[in-house]
Amino acid sequence: MSEIHRKTGVILALDVTKKEEALLISKEVAGFVDAIKIGYPLVLGTGLSIAKDLSKIAPVIADFKVADIPNTDRLICEHVFSAGCDAVIVQGFTGSDSLMECVKTANEFQRKVFVVAEMSHPGGDYFFTDAVSKEIAALAKKAGAFGIVAPATRPERVKELRAVIGKDLKIISPGVGAQGGSAADTIKAGADWVIVGRSIYGAKDPKAEAEKIKKEIEKLI
Ligand code: C5P
Numbered sequence: 001m002s003e004i005h006r007k008t009g010v011i012l013a014l015d016v017t018k019k020e021e022a023l024l025i026s027k028e029v030a031g032f033v034d035a036i037k038i039g040y041p042l043v044l045g046t047g048l049s050i051a052k053d054l055s056k057i058a059p060v061i062a063d064f065k066v067a068d069i070p071n072t073d074r075l076i077c078e079h080v081f082s083a084g085c086d087a088v089i090v091q092g093f094t095g096s097d098s099l100m101e102c103v104k105t106a107n108e109f110q111r112k113v114f115v116v117a118e119m120s121h122p123g124g125d126y127f128f129t130d131a132v133s134k135e136i137a138a139l140a141k142k143a144g145a146f147g148i149v150a151p152a153t154r155p156e157r158v159k160e161l162r163a164v165i166g167k168d169l170k171i172i173s174p175g176v177g178a179q180g181g182s183a184a185d186t187i188k189a190g191a192d193w194v195i196v197g198r199s200i201y202g203a204k205d206p207k208a209e210a211e212k213i214k215k216e217i218e219k220l221i
Contacts, residue, residue, distance in 0.1 A: 001055075001084075001086055001110065001111070002055065002058075002059045002086060003059065003086070004034060004035045004059045004061070004086060004087065004112065005034060006034060006192055006193065007034055008032055008033055008034050008210075008214040008217065009034070009183075009187060009192070009193055009194065009214070009217040009218075010032060010033045010034060010183075010193065010194060010196060010210060010213050010214055010217065011033060011034060011035045011036070011037050011061065011172060011193045011194070011195045011196070012025075012026070012029055012033040012035070012036045012037065012058075012195075012196065012197070012200055012201070012210070013037045013039070013063070013174060013195050013196060013197030013198075013201075014026065014036050014037065014038055014042055014054070014197070014201060015039060015041040015042060015197050015198070015201070016041070016042060016045075016201055017041050017042060017044075017045030017046070018045060018046070019045075019046040019050060019053070021201075022042055022046065022050060022054070023053060023054070023057075025200075025201050025206050026054055026057045026058065027057060028206050028207045029200060029206050029207055029210040030057050030058060032207065032210035032211050032213075032214045033058060033200075033210055033214075034058070034059070034193060035058055035059040035060065035061050035086070035087075035193070036054050036057065036058045036059070036060050036061070037060075037061040037062075037063050037089075037195055037197075038050065038051060038054065038060060038061070038062055038063065038085075039062070039063035039064065040063075040064070043062075043064075048079070048080075048083045049083070051080075051083040051084045051085050052083065052084040055084040055085070055086065059086040059087070060084065060085045060086055060087075061085065061086065061087045061088070061089060061114070061172075062080045062083075062085040062087070062088045062089065063089040064076065064080065064088060064089065064090075065089055065090065065091050065116060066088060066089070066090040066091065066102060067090070067091035067093070067094050067098075068094065068098065069094075069098060070097050070098050070100075070101035071101075073090070073094075073098050073101050073102050073105075074101050074102075074104075074105050076088075077090075077101075077102050077105040077106060077109075078105060078109075081105070081106070081109035081111045082109075085111070086111055086112065087106075087111055087112035087113065087114060087146065088102065088106065088111070088112075088113055088114070089113075089114045089115075089116060089149060090102045090113055090114070090115055090116070091115070091116050092115040092116060092117065092136035092137075092139050092140055093132075093136060096139055096142070096143060099113075099115065099139060099140070099143045099145070100143045100144075103143050103144045103145055106146075107144075112145075112146035112147070113143075113145045113146055114145065114146060114147045114148060114149055114170075114172055115136060115137075115139070115140035115143075115145045115147075115148050115149065116136070116148070116149045117133045117134075117136045117137045117140065117148040117149060117150050117161050118133040118136075118149075118150055118151050118154070118157055118161070119151065120151035120152060120153045120154075120173075120174045120175030120179055120181070121153070121175075121179065122153075124151060124153075125151075125154070125157075130157070130160070133150075133157065133161060134160065134161065134164050136148075137150075137161045137164045137165050137169075138164055138165075140165070140169065141164075141165050141166070141168065141169055145169065146169065146170060147169045147170030147171060147172060147192070148161060148165060148169060148170075148171055148172075149171075149172055149173070149174065149195075150162075150171050150172075150173050150191065151173065151174070151175050151181070152173040152174060152175035152176045152179070152181030152182070152183075152185075152186040152191065152194055152195075153175035153179050153180055153181045154175075155181070155182075155185045155186055155188070155189035156189070158171060158173055158186060158189035158190050158191050159189040159190050161190075162189070162190030162191075170192045170193070171190060171191040171192050171193075172191065172192065172193045172194075172195055173186045173191040173193070173194050173195060174194075174195035174196075174197070175195075176194045176195070176196045176199070176213070177196050177197075177198065177199025177200075177213075178197065178198035178199050178202075181194075183196070183213050183216045183217055184216050184217065184219070184220060187217050187220055188220060194213065194217070196210075196213055199213075200213070
């Protein structure tokens, strides 16, 4: 288990599906990212044991967008944390009991929960309207989550959600690069980390791309 500390401001979204590729890219970019986010593509492709391998390189965030009844959520989170993940991403729309069960389980394992406040793709604000996103963010704060997920593709929403949660919770923001978001604008809007997938792992030189984003963020400090 390792803590997620902000050094670079970058989280790698590792949506490749082969173990060798996942390990190779992670080792290459290790000094330029603060955590590695894994999700269904990689875990379905390689098995959950990939989490332990990657946790030797950087803290691992399991993006399973957990969204079930409290008992099932607990069972999922227990597996995720036992597998070596340092944090899990869950949905907040399931309501406070489900969310609180995830946070309770994370606390038992001394791990962290991030709650999706809004998706980053074009259709992402269809159901996650401004009011709903804010309500979910407020619920995440009330439940004791470590942070929320907010869209880098809509920096203005990052800013508004930061105002809702204050300084206590972290914001991680996907949507930089391939989805059109800018790392600098997202951090300026109040995110702690940008999450970057395809622009890093799909680049000819993933290390150079990760370093470029790290430097873009450094310039703001
Ligand atoms: O390749 P790209 O940089 O677009 O990857 C973004 C990552 O963040 C993907 O793993 C995607 O599933 C995830 N994500 C997102 N929007 C959210 C939550 C997660 O794009 N709101």
